[in-house]
Amino acid sequence: MPPRNQTFLQACRGERPARTPIWLMRQAGRYMPEYRAIRAKVSFTELCRSPDLCAEVTLQPVDYLGVDAAILFSDILVVFDALGIDVRFEPSPVIATPVRTAADVNALQWGDPHTELSYVYNAVRACKRALADRVPLIGFCGAPFTTLSYLVEGQTSREFEHIKGMIFSAPAVFAGLMENMTTLLCEYLRGQVLAGVDALQVFDSWAGALAPADYREHVLPHLARLVDFTRNLGVPLILFVRGNANLLALAAELPAEVIGVDWSIDMDQAVAITGPNRVVQGNLDPMLLLGPAALVERKAREVVAAARHAKAHIFNLGHGISRHTDPALARHLVEVVHSA
Numbered sequence: 160m161p162p163r164n165q166t167f168l169q170a171c172r173g174e175r176p177a178r179t180p181i182w183l184m185r186q187a188g189r190y191m192p193e194y195r196a197i198r199a200k201v202s203f204t205e206l207c208r209s210p211d212l213c214a215e216v217t218l219q220p221v222d223y224l225g226v227d228a229a230i231l232f233s234d235i236l237v238v239f240d241a242l243g244i245d246v247r248f249e250p251s252p253v254i255a256t257p258v259r260t261a262a263d264v265n266a267l268q269w270g271d272p273h274t275e276l277s278y279v280y281n282a283v284r285a286c287k288r289a290l291a292d293r294v295p296l297i298g299f300c301g302a303p304f305t306t307l308s309y310l311v312e313g314q315t316s317r318e319f320e321h322i323k324g325m326i327f328s329a330p331a332v333f334a335g336l337m338e339n340m341t342t343l344l345c346e347y348l349r350g351q352v353l354a355g356v357d358a359l360q361v362f363d364s365w366a367g368a369l370a371p372a373d374y375r376e377h378v379l380p381h382l383a384r385l386v387d388f389t390r391n392l393g394v395p396l397i398l399f400v401r402g403n404a405n406l407l408a409l410a411a412e413l414p415a416e417v418i419g420v421d422w423s424i425d426m427d428q429a430v431a432i433t434g435p436n437r438v439v440q441g442n443l444d445p446m447l448l449l450g451p452a453a454l455v456e457r458k459a460r461e462v463v464a465a466a467r468h469a470k471a472h473i474f475n476l477g478h479g480i481s482r483h484t485d486p487a488l489a490r491h492l493v494e495v496v497h498s499a
């Protein structure tokens with residue numbers, strides 16, 4: 160059965176439903192007391208590996224906020240299970256054995272996501288059952304560069320010195336790693352669609368670490384292969400490349416149905432770049448939700464108005480919601496966008 164609330168999927172197709180659809184990146188998580196209650200009982204890793212708990216957490220923001228789409232509760236870093244590489248969440252991710260040399264890269268064992276990540280596919284099925292066709296379910300993965308940044312740096316990075324060092328000093332090693340990671344992510348996304356997701360989002364959250372020309376040369380061809388691959392999966396793709404306006408123009412060269420816009424650019428400027436035939440998603444600064452309700456209302460209406468020249472608009476934050484957000488204000492934002 161198709162989801163009863165179709166507004167998100169309509170917007171993905173370029174239609175303009177009566178109400179602007181909205182969901183929030185990282186909408187399930189630590190800002191919600193219901194999430195913290197579950198995390199008091201299980202670790203993040205256990206949670207990701209427990210399909211029924213994933214479904215429960217995935218539905219928390221659907222029930223409380225009234226958003227128009229659910230996003231699978233998981234993490235971009237679970238794919239390392241297909242390489243047999245352990246990630247600890249402390250709560251920031253840490254990989255004890257980062258991959259930095261040609262020898263490290265050659266020693267990697269590329270497993271099959273259909274077996275190693277079957278718990279994610281079980282979580283997709285559990286989410287679909289629990290949603291009972293209320294709203295569509297979004298599956299996701301990290302883009303090849305963002306995913307590899309954790310593998311090479313071993314943790315969240317400010318300067319990205321190890322991965323950029325690899326790009327500039329051993330470009331062929333980096334290219335081989337990107338090639339293999341892209342292939343793994345293609346299969347991983349295919350598995351999510353087979354398990355039932357209604358749309359996909361690819362997060363290139365750390366794209367802004369690279370100068371646009373280097374991004375074009377070393378990253379874009381691999382991302383293009385991933386985007387092309389998803390076009391045959393039969394669900395719309397949202398491509399979120401975070402960094403700056405120059406990267407937005409590069410992302411918009413790829414044939415994703417929806418272009419995610421971060422908060423570093425005003426929405427009308429973003430639409431001027433992506434053009435009148437593109438669907439955009441975004442882009443309220445998530446930290447605005449730490450401010451007063453009246454300001455949130457005004458800024459949210461400004462984003463909706465600024466997106467009117469796009470083919471269609473899915474309202475979202477320009478990056479993930481802050482853990483310090485008052486859930487009631489996030490819920491108010493959903494009402495404001497629905498009535499704008």
Ligand code: 1CP
Pocket residue numbers: 183184185186187188189198203230231232233234235236248250251252299314315316362364478479
């Ligand atoms: O409970 C906890 O302590 C764990 C916190 C947490 C949560 C709630 C992590 C660890 N991941 C998640 C869930 C998550 N991560 C989701 C599903 C929830 C939802 O959207 O409703 C998604 C889509 C992600 C994606 C993700 N993980 C990204 C891309 C999006 C973004 O914010 O840019 C990235 C970069 C990660 C890595 C990661 N995992 C966890 C944390 C704290 C981080 C970010 C750390 C960093 O800044 O490097």
